[in-house]
Amino acid sequence: MMWRNIARFSKASGRTGGSRRCLSTAIPGPCIVHKRGSDILHDPWFNKDTGFPLTERDRLGLRGLLPPRIISFEQQYDRFIESFRSLERNTLGQPDNVVSLAKWRILNRLHDRNETLYYRVLIDxxxxxxxxxxxPTVGLVCQNYSGLYRRPRGMYFSAKDKGEMMSMIYNWPxxxxxxxxxxxxxxxxxxxxxxxxxxxxxxxKLDMYVAAAGINPQRVLPIMLDVGTNNQKLLQNPLYLGLRQPRLEGDEYLEIIDEFMEAAFTRWPKAVVQFExxxxxxxxxxxxxxxxxxxxxxxxxxxxxxxxxxxxLGTVRAQGRPLSDFVNQKxxxxxxxxxxxxxxxTAVQAVARMAGISFAEATKNFYLIDKDGLVTTERSKLDPAVVPFAKNPAEIREGASIVEVVKTVxxxxxxxxxxxxxxxxxEVLKAMRExxxxxxxxxxxxxxxxxxxxxxxDAFKHAGENIVFGSGSPFENVQLENGNVGHVNQANNMYLFPGIGLGTLLSGARIVTDGMLLAAAECLASYMTDEEVQKGILYPSINNIRHITAEVGAAVLRAAVSDDIVEGHGDVGPRDLSHMSKEETVDYITRNMWFPIYSPLVHEK
Ligand SMILES: NC(=O)c1ccc[n+]([C@@H]2O[C@H](COP(=O)([O-])OP(=O)(O)OC[C@H]3O[C@@H](n4cnc5c(N)ncnc54)[C@H](O)[C@@H]3O)[C@@H](O)[C@H]2O)c1
Ligand SMILES: O=C(O)C[C@H](O)C(=O)O
Ligand SMILES: [Mg+2]
Structure with a gap:
């Protein structure tokens, strides 16, 4: 039986408000639908496929539109996992890209058909x-998107929609x-x-919001702002689905994005927008x-x-040193x-705070390298954003290569x-041995x-078996020659953005402050035990993503309360939020996470 124990989240309720409320309590509350018959079967938000019970088939005009046998959610789940595993067996030995896209297709088809089942298999x-x-596969999907395209998801606002966005936003169902x-x-x-x-x-990213933060999938909106592309290959591809023009620049670009932001917040003033x-x-x-x-x-x-x-901060702990030693890290x-x-x-700000020194003084141990090598004050046309971090060329020469910098510093x-x-x-990794x-x-x-x-x-092989390693995309742990396991951390913003969004949403914060972001980082930094950190494990397993997200969300919410910018959420007002203890805040966040189970559907005209 592949079905997982859901006790931990079974008490989680759906969020309040809105006319399409679906509660996910242990005994799920009803969900109001305004459609019947095949319209429901074609709506992934409500569709249960063969899982519709007889009473619902009668109530919703589904009799005869489905095979007679009723399959439970658990059976549907097991059947999907079995077909996924069989795809894995059947594609053994094929190129990675082919296998990855085949896996994406099977998941995407489920996403398009039945969101409840899709999110349940994703979460578990x-x-x-x-x-x-x-x-990494989402990158491959984007590269091949025009060819993979079958049906739309999210909304598209293009440069050609200028002046229309305020009405277009109401097209979202x-x-x-x-x-x-x-x-x-x-x-x-x-x-x-x-x-x-x-x-x-x-x-x-929004799939991760549903999986990690329990945002109700009926309430997420992916947005593509198409202002053209400077990618010549795409412009020449007859199947390219975007505007065939160079990117807008300057004020023309800003006018488009300004218009979108006004439209989105006019319709949904309480929404949180993540730029990506x-x-x-x-x-x-x-x-x-x-x-x-x-x-x-x-x-x-x-x-x-x-x-x-x-x-x-984790690497400082991994060295067995006190956190205050962060100020000495190069x-x-x-x-x-x-x-x-x-x-x-952000790291320089942390050093400045810890050491009680100015931002400028705190840059001393930081070295920034871009495509032209080490950034120093000698560089002509220095980008204003990098000026604070430019080194004195007397220390290391302008444009020094990575290996040169590593060997010197x-x-x-x-x-x-x-x-x-x-x-x-x-060469660079070997230089890190010193x-x-x-x-x-x-x-x-x-x-x-x-x-x-x-x-x-390569990192463990060349830089040494004592290193701490993190990567944005997942790698397998490495079996080391000394018999230990070289732990791979997935140093990816997925550990924070779901909690930042969720804490912001459930506090009703008007804006996202530096204090909220810092609280999120500190929460993640303190999540692992000393024992784990000393083994080189800096971040939790992705299997615990809902738990860490609830903690991060609570930290963000509490920081928003301290910053006095909260307006509350649903029935929970600012005063209620400010009276919550840390544990109560985590509990509030957890109770508001949506969890995928079939709710009884009730038709309303
Ligand atoms: N792990 C994560 O959570 C995470 C988060 C954000 C971005 N990223 C990744 O970071 C990468 C960069 O993202 P970005 O938004 O900063 O991109 P960007 O285009 O804004 O910046 C890239 C930088 O790399 C420099 N660069 C290019 N070639 C170089 C070279 N040969 N040597 C040294 N520097 C070179 C450029 O000069 C530029 O400063 C992307 O691959 C992105 O996927 C990862
Ligand atoms: O998307 C990711 O996996 C992380 C990050 O946002 C990125 O742009 O690479
Ligand atoms: Mg990104």
Whole structure:
């Protein structure tokens, strides 16, 4: 029996409010539907396939539209898992890409047909399925999206829709939307500009929101903002599904995104918007533009920064040193884009706070490398965002290579967010053997797998078996020659963004503050025990993603209360939130996580 014990979440109730309320209590409350007959069978939100009981078949006009035998949810679940395992057996030995896409297709078909069953198999098998619906396979899906396309998911707002967005937003069928993930497709993972094909990323991120944060799937909205693409291959592809024009720039670009934000928040003033995979200039530009006005955050800049900070603090603990020693860690960051700069800035702020020194003083132990090598003050046309981290060329020369910097600095941590696969080559990794740390840390955080700065196996082989290792996409643990296991951490923002979104939503915070983001990072950093951290395990297993998300969500909510920006959620007002203890907050968050079980459907005209 593959069915998992759901006791832990069986008391979780659906969120309140909205006209399509589906409660997921142990004895599930009814769910109101406004359609009947085959319209229900074709609606993945309500469809139960052969699982409709006889009474519902009568009530909803389904008699005769389904085979007579009623199959239980458990049987449907087992049947799906069996077909998935049989696909695995039948594709043994085939190229990885072929197998991954075949797995994605079978999951996607279920997603399109029956969301309750889809999310149940996803939640119960998150370790196996996250690499398919999220990184790395989601990257492959985006690359092949125009060919894989069968039916729409989410909404598309294009440059041609200027002036129409306020009415278009009402085309979305759900009355309530809680979480929106938006991309303009300009920097999809480390794969560059994929134009409209980038829609796969908001879809995958929102799948994680449902799986990890228990956001009701009826209340999520993936958004593709199609402002053109500069990807010539796509522009020349006759099957490309996006606008065939170069990307809008400057004010023309901003007018489109401004219009979308106004439209979205006019219809759903309580929604939380996550920006995802925007090229650096627009990632920072839009964050500055909207973060004080709308309830939004940028996952690549802010979510990644928190996950990386938790990892960096974990490496200090892994060395058996007190956290205060973080101020002495020498950290080389390779990649000075939206993610690399977000991480560096947050880590420097943490050092400044801990040591009681200025931000400028706290940059001393940080070294930033971009495509032109080490960033120093000598560089002509220095990007204003990197100025604070530019080194004095008297220390190391302008443009020094990664290996040169590693050999000179002997850093405690080498962290990659460059999008360039294999850039931590044998020479670089071997140079890390001379690190000043007894447990050097290597984070190859770029996605998807082929874009990781190095593989886990190479890191342990060349940099030494005593390292701590993290990667953005999953790798198998490594069997070391000394008989131990080299643990692979998935240093991915998936450990934070679901909790940031959920805590923000359930607090009714007006905006996402630095305090909320810091609380999320600190919660993750303190989640693992000393014993685990000393084994090199910095983040929880993805199997515990709902638990860590509830904790992170609670930390975010409590920080929002401290910042005095909460308006409450549903029947729970700001005063109720402020009176909750830490445990009560975690309980409140957990009770509000949606959990997939079939609710009785009741028809209402
Ligand atoms: N693990 C995670 O949670 C996570 C989160 C966000 C981003 N990422 C990954 O990080 C990567 C970068 O994302 P981004 O948004 O910062 O992209 P970006 O395009 O904004 O930045 C890339 C940076 O890498 C630098 N770079 C390019 N080639 C280089 C080279 N040969 N040597 C050194 N530096 C080089 C560029 O100069 C630039 O500063 C992507 O692969 C993305 O998938 C991972
Ligand atoms: O999508 C991911 O897996 C992490 C991150 O947001 C990225 O852009 O790579
Ligand atoms: Mg991203």
């Amino acid at each position: 098998n998150i370790k196996d399925f996250a690499p398919i619906i999220y990184t 759900a009355h309530q939307v809680d979480m929106i993930v938006i991309t303009d497709g300009s920097r999809i993972l480390g794969l560059g500009d994929l134009g409209v094909q980038g829609i796969g990323i908001p879809i995958g 995979d925007f090229q650096a200039k627009w990632a920072f530009g839009t964050l500055d533009r909207y973060r004080k006005k709308f309830c939004m955050f940028n996952d690549d800049v802010q979510g990644t920064a928190g996950v990386a900070l938790a990892g960096l 950290i080389v960051v390779v990649g000075a884009g939206s993610a690399g700069l977000g991480v560096t800035k 002997r850093p405690h941590v080498l962290l990659g967010l460059s999008g360039v696969g294999g850039i931590f080559n044998e 690190s000043d740390s007894c447990k050097p840390a290597i984070f190859a955080m770029s996605n998807p797998t082929l874009n990781a700065e190095c593989t886990a196996a």
